[in-house]
Amino acid sequence: MTVLSPDALExxxxxxxxxxxxxxxxFHRALHDGALNRMQVQAWALNRYYYQASIPVKDATLLARLPTAELRREWRRRLEDHDGDAPGTGGIARWLKLTDGLGLSRRYVESLEGxxxxxxxxxxxxxxxxGERSVLAAIASSLTELFSPTIISERVSGMLRHYNFISEETLAYFAPRLTQAPRDSDFALAYVRANARTPEQQKEVIDALLFKCxxxxSMxxxxxxxxxxxHPAPGAFRGDGTPGAFSA
Amino acid sequence: MTVLSPDALExxxxxxxxxxxxxxxxFHRALHDGALNRMQVQAWALNRYYYQASIPVKDATLLARLPTAELRREWRRRLEDHDGDAPGTGGIARWLKLTDGLGLSRRYVESLEGxxxxxxxxxxxxxxxxGERSVLAAIASSLTELFSPTIISERVSGMLRHYNFISEETLAYFAPRLTQAPRDSDFALAYVRANARTPEQQKEVIDALLFKCxxxxSMxxxxxxxxxxxHPAPGAFRGDGTPGAFSA
Incomplete structure (x- = not known):
């Protein structure tokens, strides 16, 4: 293994x-091409909810391991983005606007039952x-945000164009992410460029991004x-037949 | 919620x-019906290796949480079964006889690369x-062993009958499991019957078994x-084209 320059690593x-x-x-291509039906879009939003709801848990886990106030201040911003400053604000609340707009009941979505x-x-x-890998690897695992503005633009334009059950309001989650994600990934990328100096550290960073991809x-x-x-998935969301899934 | 009798819980x-x-x-039905090709059987054995190799880690994690010598002695037997008493003995070593017999290189299998x-x-x-749930739930999650003698008999007879690349020797893993699994699941079932006394505890036990299923x-x-x-799985085992996958 040879060491890469920061530019070559990036x-x-x-x-x-x-x-x-x-x-x-x-699945993403079908989502943004309008090839999915409403139940399939619901299943995506319902499952993705757990990812959204776990992001602040992930960030708090990392926050607890960061050694300096400077790093913790930077990372704390992610918690503010996702958890908000008051009930009904922040990324998780905005994701629930999407599941609301798709007609899923909040109780059902938040229960994770389906x-x-x-x-x-x-x-x-x-x-x-x-929580378990090095701080360097943990920060590097967030670097998928380098690529998220692309997928968000594709999702928003494709979903608005193709699905009559999707509106700008139900997609409220995504607009702030177009500025938050680049700000966050700029920081994480600069950190990784500065701190992955050995071949072993650079391999950790590369493996962390592969892991996150x-x-x-796999979701x-x-x-x-x-x-x-x-294919069968006993107990999972099956659309209208699922008890408790739909808001009144 | 009402409390179930031990028999009703069982x-x-x-x-x-x-x-x-x-x-x-x-996938299991195809495996035991002879409907898979050699590469598909290899992929199964290769992926399942990680499960086998992690079972003693799982059991050691639980062992560390058991409060009495009596319980720990009981659970320690599982480590002996899987890790053996000397190099080349125990369940993991016997699983590697299967991947050997399928022509996969040990280095590749143990690396988990594919x-x-x-x-x-x-x-x-x-x-x-x-490691994270209650000891009761952790013990209950092993109860899939109640059902494993059935699947093992199906696997062994079906695989021997249908695949000319499978022999009794490559299936050495399974024979001891036909006595080990019932002994272990007898203990876990008795523990659960005796210790899940409230509706909440019984729900924990039921949920633990569902989780394990x-x-x-999902594997x-x-x-x-x-x-x-x-479907594509970048980096995963792809048969003969995979570097390092095959023994010389």
């Missing part, structure tokens, strides 16, 4: 994004990763398997 | 096994579950998705 990370980020997944087991395993793997990819694999291809 | 657990245990999964990400997430969810099921979902249906 180029390698961007290459991983181009190959492995979940905007290339068939979530696919594979969603839970992937999301919890991410939370455990930032796998988390996001869409599970949705595709059950909701596009119709 | 009946409910056996009902969950009948409905949700992974012997009902299409494993599906979803396998890792599911297996690690199991290890974390026994979901772990095993087969991921194999089916990639190796039966051909």
């Amino acid at each position: 180029a390698r990370l961007r290459e991983i994004g181009a190959e492995r980020y979940h905007n290339r997944h068939p 979530m696919l087991p594979a969603t839970g395993f992937a999301v919890e793997a991410y939370v455990h990763f930032v 796998n988390v996001l990819w 869409l694999d599970a949705l595709q398997h059950v909701y596009m291809e119709g | 009946a409910r657990l056996r009902e969950i096994g009948a409905e949700r245990y992974h012997n009902r999964h299409p 494993m599906l990400p979803a396998t890792g997430f599911a297996v690690e969810a199991y290890v974390h579950f026994v 979901n772990v095993l099921w 087969l979902d991921a194999l089916q998705h990639v190796y039966m249906e051909g």
Whole structure:
């Protein structure tokens, strides 16, 4: 192994994004091309809710491991973005506007009852990763945000164009992310460029980004398997037949 | 919620096994019906290796939480079964005889390089579950062993009958499990019958068994998705083209 320059490391990370980020997944493409029905979009929003709801847990786990006030102040902003400053504000609350708009009851969404087991395993793997690996790897695992403005633009425009059950208001989650994600990923990228100085550290960073791409990819694999291809998932959300799933 | 008698609780657990245990999964059925090719059987053995290799980690995690010498002695036997008493003995070593027999190199299998990400997430969810939930739930999560003699008999007879690349020797893993699993599940079932006395405790036990069925099921979902249906899994085992996968 040879050490990469910061620019070469960044180029390698961007290459991983181009190959492995979940905007290339068939479920995402179907979502933004309008190829899904309402139940499939509901299943996506319902499962993705657990990811959104776990992000502040992930960030708090990392926050508790950061050694300086400077780093903690920076990372604390992510908690503010996701948890908000008052009831009904922040990223999780805005995600619930999406599940509201799709006609899912909040009680059902928040209960996680209809979530696919594979969603839970992937999301919890991410939370455990930032608690167990090095701080450098934990910060690097957030670098999928380098690629999220692209997927968000595709999602918003594609979903508004193709689905009559989607409005600008139900997509309220996404607009702030277009500024938050680049701000956060600028910080994480600068940190990684400055702190991954040995081949071993650079491998940790690369592996952390691959891991995170796998988390996001496997969540869409599970949705595709059950909701596009119709394989059984006992206990999981099945649309209108699911007790408690729909708001009155 | 009303409290169940020990017999009614056991009946409910056996009902969950009948409905949700992974012997009902299409990948398992294809495996034992001879409907898989050698590469698909290799992918199964390779991914399942990580489960086998993690079982003693799971059992040691639980062992560290057991409060009495009596319970720890009982649980310690599981470590002996899986790790053996000397190099080349125990369940993990016997699983490697299977991957050897399938022509996979040990270095590749043990490196986990070709494993599906979803396998890792599911297996690690199991290890974390026994570390984080109550001891009662952790013990109950082992109760899938109540159903394993059935699946093992199906696997062994089906695989020997249908695959010319499988021999009694490569299936050495399974024979001892036919006596070990019932001994272990007898203990766990008696523990659960005696200690799940409130409706809340009984719900914990039921949920633990459902969780464990979901772990095993989702591992087969991921194999089916990639190796039966051909969806992409970047970096995962792809048969003969995979560098390092095959023994010389």
